[in-house]
Amino acid sequence: MEEVKILGIESSCDETAAAVVVNGRELRSNVISTQIPLHTLYGGVVPEIASRKHIERINQVIEEALKEANATLDDMDAIAVTYGPGLVGPLLVGVAEAKAIAFARNIPLVGVHHIEGHISANYIENKDLKPPFLCLVVSGGHTHLVRVKEYGEYEILGRTVDDAAGEAFDKVARAIGLGYPGGPKIEKAALEGNPNAIAFPRAKVNGSEYDFSFSGLKSAVLNYINGEQMKGNEVNPNDLAASFQKAVVDVLVDHAMHAVDEYKPSAFAIAGGVASNGTLREAMRSACEKKKIPFYHPSPTLCTDNAAMIGAAGYYEFIAGNRSGWDLNAVPNLKLGER
Numbered sequence: 450m451e452e453v454k455i456l457g458i459e460s461s462c463d464e465t466a467a468a469v470v471v472n473g474r475e476l477r478s479n480v481i482s483t484q485i486p487l488h489t490l491y492g493g494v495v496p497e498i499a500s501r502k503h504i505e506r507i508n509q510v511i512e513e514a515l516k517e518a519n520a521t522l523d524d525m526d527a528i529a530v531t532y533g534p535g536l537v538g539p540l541l542v543g544v545a546e547a548k549a550i551a552f553a554r555n556i557p558l559v560g561v562h563h564i565e566g567h568i569s570a571n572y573i574e575n576k577d578l579k580p581p582f583l584c585l586v587v588s589g590g591h592t593h594l595v596r597v598k599e600y601g602e603y604e605i606l607g608r609t610v611d612d613a614a615g616e617a618f619d620k621v622a623r624a625i626g627l628g629y630p631g632g633p634k635i636e637k638a639a640l641e642g643n644p645n646a647i648a649f650p651r652a653k654v655n656g657s658e659y660d661f662s663f664s665g666l667k668s669a670v671l672n673y674i675n676g677e678q679m680k681g682n683e684v685n686p687n688d689l690a691a692s693f694q695k696a697v698v699d700v701l702v703d704h705a706m707h708a709v710d711e712y713k714p715s716a717f718a719i720a721g722g723v724a725s726n727g728t729l730r731e732a733m734r735s736a737c738e739k740k741k742i743p744f745y746h747p748s749p750t751l752c753t754d755n756a757a758m759i760g761a762a763g764y765y766e767f768i769a770g771n772r773s774g775w776d777l778n779a780v781p782n783l784k785l786g787e788r
């Protein structure tokens with residue numbers, strides 16, 4: 450089979466990333482320059498600082514990705530870049546870079562949806578995974594239950610009506626003084642805690658069985674902390690982290706399995722930063738086992754933001770004949786399935 454080499458570029462939030470991916474499945478390099486330590490100082494991502502860091506780092510990150518892949522720009526069949534959704538300043542850095550390279554070298558340009566990237570991260574380590582399947586995308590900005598009908602063809606069954614799952618982790622972590630990003634810190638604290646210590650709500654959204662709501666859970670956590678403080682009781686952060694995490698995982702698994710019952714998919718996958726959470730993975734794995742369907746997830750470095758997933762998604766867009774023009778722009782609120 451002929452090799453189609455794609456240079457993927459990702460800069461939608463706080464990671465500057467570039468990767469070389471062959472035929473959408475094989476990683477030749479995957480370079481990620483994270484800004485997390487910088488944003489930790491402020492308790493969250495500061496968009497202007499993120500944009501400035503991307504522009505400082507992006508050329509070196511791309512150079513490193515090409516070097517690791519033992520390739521040059523002229524070996525690339527296409528440049529795939531995240532053009533939305535995300536923070537506008539950070540997105541513009543990646544989009545401008547990709548356009549400059551593609552124009553100067555006369556290489557096709559493919560704009561990629563960030564969530565399509567997260568879903569496609571599953572193709573890299575799971576060579577047997579092919580659409581159709583169901584995918585739960587849980588990140589800092591998104592919580593989507595998606596039917597992947599074909600490569601590049603999606604139907605959103607449900608989404609969050611308020612906070613994203615990762616956002617809830619980040620906000621609760623801040624409230625108990627664990628800092629940014631909250632997900633990995635809550636997961637670590639939860640290992641030492643009792644998930645049944647505190648009864649937090651499992652919210653349902655009226656009239657919509659696949660939508661999610663996490664803001665009520667976040668308020669319940671904050672109310673619990675305030676209530677205990679008023680009573681002069683000390684809050685056990687490990688019990689709180691474990692009970693909160695269990696509440697999120699229960700809702701995610703419950704909705705996902707409901708969709709499995711209705712749509713009877715041949716496989717189920719998870720994606721996005723929160724998909725690196727061990728408790729969520731185990732709960733999903735055992736729920737899928739009970740339903741007798743295979744369960745897929747990317748390894749943790751491919752769950753959080755990276756460019757390998759953009760190269761993988763870009764490949765399927767590229768072979769479907771999709772190309773972006775020189776007028777490609779950042780679209781901060783780009784919807785999945787739109788071009």
Ligand code: KG4
Binds near residue numbers: 633
């Ligand atoms: O996919 P991602 O890197 O960026 C977005 O597209 O949003 O996801 C980042 C989110 C953050 O909210 C972070 O707290 C969460 O993923 N996260 C986790 C874990 N690792 C990252 N949440 C729960 N458990 C984790 N281990």
Ligand code: ZN
Binds near residue numbers: 588721
């Ligand atoms: Zn992401």
